[in-house]
Amino acid sequence: MFSKILVANRGEIAIRVMRACRELGISTVAVYSEADKNALFVKYADEAYFIGPPQSSQSYLNMDNIFNAIHESGSEAVHPGYGFLSENADFVKRCKSDGIVFIGPSEKTIRGAGSKIEARKTMQKAGIPVIPGTEEGIKNVEHAISAAEEIGYPVIVKSSAGGGGIGMKVVKEATEIEQTIESTQSVARSVFGDETVFIEKYLEEPRHIEFQILADSHDNIVHLCDRECSIQRRHQKLIEEAPSPAMTLELRERMGASAIKAAKVIDYVNSGTIEFLYSKGDYYFLEVNTRLQVEHPITEVITGVDLVKEQINIAYGGEISMKQRDVHINGWAIECRINAEDPLNEFTPSPGKIRRYRSPGGPGVRVDSGVYAGYTISPYYDSLVSKLSVWAPNRMEAISRMKRALYEYIIVGVKTNIPFHKAVMNNRAFQNGNLTTHFIDDHHILKEVEKLAYDEKSKDGSLAAALETDNKKIAAVTAAVGAYLNQRR
Numbered sequence: 001m002f003s004k005i006l007v008a009n010r011g012e013i014a015i016r017v018m019r020a021c022r023e024l025g026i027s028t029v030a031v032y033s034e035a036d037k038n039a040l041f042v043k044y045a046d047e048a049y050f051i052g053p054p055q056s057s058q059s060y061l062n063m064d065n066i067f068n069a070i071h072e073s074g075s076e077a078v079h080p081g082y083g084f085l086s087e088n089a090d091f092v093k094r095c096k097s098d099g100i101v102f103i104g105p106s107e108k109t110i111r112g113a114g115s116k117i118e119a120r121k122t123m124q125k126a127g128i129p130v131i132p133g134t135e136e137g138i139k140n141v142e143h144a145i146s147a148a149e150e151i152g153y154p155v156i157v158k159s160s161a162g163g164g165g166i167g168m169k170v171v172k173e174a175t176e177i178e179q180t181i182e183s184t185q186s187v188a189r190s191v192f193g194d195e196t197v198f199i200e201k202y203l204e205e206p207r208h209i210e211f212q213i214l215a216d217s218h219d220n221i222v223h224l225c226d227r228e229c230s231i232q233r234r235h236q237k238l239i240e241e242a243p244s245p246a247m248t249l250e251l252r253e254r255m256g257a258s259a260i261k262a263a264k265v266i267d268y269v270n271s272g273t274i275e276f277l278y279s280k281g282d283y284y285f286l287e288v289n290t291r292l293q294v295e296h297p298i299t300e301v302i303t304g305v306d307l308v309k310e311q312i313n314i315a316y317g318g319e320i321s322m323k324q325r326d327v328h329i330n331g332w333a334i335e336c337r338i339n340a341e342d343p344l345n346e347f348t349p350s351p352g353k354i355r356r357y358r359s360p361g362g363p364g365v366r367v368d369s370g371v372y373a374g375y376t377i378s379p380y381y382d383s384l385v386s387k388l389s390v391w392a393p394n395r396m397e398a399i400s401r402m403k404r405a406l407y408e409y410i411i412v413g414v415k416t417n418i419p420f421h422k423a424v425m426n427n428r429a430f431q432n433g434n435l436t437t438h439f440i441d442d443h444h445i446l447k448e449v450e451k452l453a454y455d456e457k458s459k460d461g462s463l464a465a466a467l468e469t470d471n472k473k474i475a476a477v478t479a480a481v482g483a484y485l486n487q488r489r
């Protein structure tokens with residue numbers, strides 16, 4: 001097994017990876033930017049290397065500095081987490097030429113999956129259903145107009161290199177297409193450095209369902225069932241659950257077989273996710289994510305598999321620890337992404353200092369977090385505070401448990417989306433499993449949040465006051481002890 005791994009990431013995911021390493025007896029190396037010098041993951045690691053200023057482009061995306069840290073620390077492998085360099089084929093290439101093991105799939109697989117147009121083509125050739133759309137990038141306005149007409153409005157214009165819900169826009173009618181193509185190309189150019197866009201049919205009431213895959217270099221491949229990630233804002237996930245409430249045994253069999261086929265046709269090795277949209281009984285390939293997903297804990301919770309340990313073992317050349325017949329779903333898991341953001345102000349990030357922090361616990365609760373009381377959430381990175389996951393024997397009990405855990409969660413100092421999660425858990429349609437990617441709008445969730453936030457404010461207000469009193473007490477005691485000691489000197 002490896003003896004030392006560098007984690008080229010930050011926050012909760014850096015800790016998640018280091019936890020697996022610690023259990024495997026592997027030494028851990030963190031890299032950190034100026035903004036993260038007091039972060040928990042830096043303290044957690046066995047060694048830590050400074051890699052530059054707060055801006056990601058100069059630190060977490062700065063390959064020269066990261067490779068310096070890899071070599072200086074004598075790390076044998078690098079785990080990229082998610083985001084940053086995790087799906088960067090050039091990084092993987094450089095690892096190979098430097099003799100460092102990249103914990104993830106090959107450069108070729110990442111390049112193929114990184115282009116949504118290429119991935120669509122490959123999947124279509126393999127007989128996996130794709131959403132009706134253009135086979136190639138849009139060449140000019142005329143091409144866009146005729147393609148959209150043929151596909152039928154509404155359509156969605158997407159950047160081929162896109163990710164994170166960025167670089168895609170819905171077009172309802174022909175009059176908007178020219179302008180949307182131009183604006184999407186411009187976003188794609190500036191964010192992804194590639195202005196290629198394509199057009200897909202916009203499915204009106206889809207559910208986002210994805211399959212977790214593990215594949216090793218000995219031709220073993222398994223899927224670890226499904227997750228549903230339909231609760232989204234701006235095409236970004238906020239709540240995920242496993243399994244999907246829409247799933248039947250027959251559908252899981254079919255989608256699982258498609259997911260395995262999708263992984264095979266791109267020579268997949270390591271952990272990955274095949275995303276689908278599901279609508280009116282049909283499913284369509286959406287994209288492949290060639291990394292560990294943010295929402296991987298819920299799969300771990302219902303299958304008992306440690307995905308990070310599997311990743312490390314696969315990268316070392318080992319075999320997956322199970323066969324498909326050994327994969328069983330036990331109960332139900334839900335994950336809420338706890339973000340420092342204001343749901344009532346278009347989910348704008350709310351960076352700042354966490355003054356008080358108490359995370360939930362008790363039966364069936366898992367918190368993946370990288371923060372602590374006194375920690376300052378930086379405006380330079382995403383606003384994820386933690387991932388709160390719960391397990392219960394069935395979905396209704398998981399919802400009750402999540403409500404209880406959200407009730408226990410205390411974060412004072414920054415605005416969070418906890419009231420949003422409470423509103424969703426309390427919603428009847430959610431409880432009934434009637435989900436679509438438009439759930440938040442269709443069920444007027446933000447109106448519910450407004451009511452809850454008001455109650456929350458009074459609760460948090462009184463709590464903060466109590467804590468302030470506490471602080472005063474502590475300060476007074478400290479001062480008194482100090483004075484006493486000074487006297488004796």
Ligand code: ADP
Nearest residue numbers: 156162163164165166200201202203208235437
């Ligand atoms: P990204 O790579 O940026 O995450 P995806 O292609 O995975 O983008 O899509 C993210 C989300 O956008 C989906 O979960 C879904 O809500 C929405 N979406 C994407 N394509 C379509 C489509 N053709 N029809 C309807 N919704 C879509």
